[in-house]
Amino acid sequence: MKKIFGKIIHGLATGIGSFFNVLINIMNVIVVTFEGIRQLLLMLFIVGCSTIFIFPIIPLLLPKEAMYFIFAVIFIPILGPKFISLLRYANYTLTEWMYDRADSMITGQKVGYESISDYSNKYKYEQEQAQRRAREEAARRQQEEMNRRFEEFMRGFSYTNSNAYGEYYQNDYNNQGYGGAYNGPQNIGFKEKYEKSCQTLGLGYDTDIYQVKLNYRKLAKKYHPDINKDPNATEMFTKINQAYEFLTEENIKKYKQNFS
Template sequence: MNIINNLLGKIIYFVAKSISFVLDSLIRLIVTIVIFIKSVSKGLLVLLSMGGCLFFIFFATWGLRILLDPMGLLIVMFFIVFPVLASIFVSKLKYFKYVVTEYLFNLSNYVTDKNKYTYKSINDYKTAYRKAEEEKIREEQRRQYEQQRQWQEQFFKQHWYQQGSQGNNGGYEGQRGYSLNPNAEFKSKYEKSCDVLGIPFNSEKSQIKLAYRKKAKENHPDLNKDPGATRRFQEITDAYEFLSDENIARYRNL
């Protein structure tokens, strides 16, 4: 019986590896074609834009002829529509590849050794993929938020520095009032982030991590069905992201 299970497990594993190889090759081929089409399109646009008035002359003559010709119109539509449809198709292929191959790999292990591995249905992998994609979106949102925050912070620094320099003739006190504003705003946000995590303002990084894990677990949308859990989870994540090593050092130097 063990021999049959081992053989069946190896067959399933081979099928999973074959599907993975075929889909990876197909995805790479489509991505390569999309990159090539986009490069050609950009090259043509740059070439035409460099011509200035020649662009309008070309469009008025050859451009209209191409658009009026069925084959020419089909080629133009291909260059426009194919990259969009290909991106959607690649996304679906990646989803299919992950769900099917991971399911088969798990099934192969389970068939080979049922005592060591736990069977998971294909729906479990669909859910896992969806959660991973949602986490990618949240991570991208956090990254964009951090970039925006850094930009705003830099902008205010430059703004108050310029204002302070312009007001230097008005006395030291006026200049001092301008220079403190960015630090006051930073201090307020730092302490508010600490309050969100429920920790003292002088907490170490290890304390911050511990508090974040505890709060995140309590308010994770998958575990906490409270309607406000998602909002609180985002606030907790934003607070933790703000309490970076750099900002901890900056706060202590205020």
């Protein structure tokens, strides 16, 4: 009976996801269309103001329907993207929760998170990470452009030690983390400690900081000495805390860059 109910939920999740996707696509078309109209009206307004002094009076002579349309042209491009973002958030949170509940019923094993709020938090976290990566990529490109311009500037000089300076600059550039991989004997110890920490918290090596925090909270509660009276609980609780302290966002990124 649970398997049948799970398949029904899975089908509903697919239908809801398709509905959200259609709605998002429609809103994208509307926003793009109204943005184009807004740009056209803005251009006409600027041209009209520079050539005909009475142009600003024209809106006062328009019927109410035309004024409503102008207000829509002004505000839809501003509010539309926020509404689309809200639709994507609702789509991800609801459908992912339903899919995991359906898979849990079909397989008889726990899949995903306990609460729908966990999916909400994960979506927000992933969006924040995507924005952070976009900022980092923009900063990297800006740095590369500055380096390129600097090198072009330096080529205009004929210093005898330009070669040495170029090597120094490139080494400094690599040491700042913009190029090259992190190498050395300490890499071996780092890799082993990272993988052991992931195993302690029941995580895959491709985990993220959100999943680290989620698993830590569950295991810390389970093995807390005040709750768990098992003789090994205190030792396990210590290991869990050590693993959590090691699995920082920086160390996760470092492992993925060098060992994934």
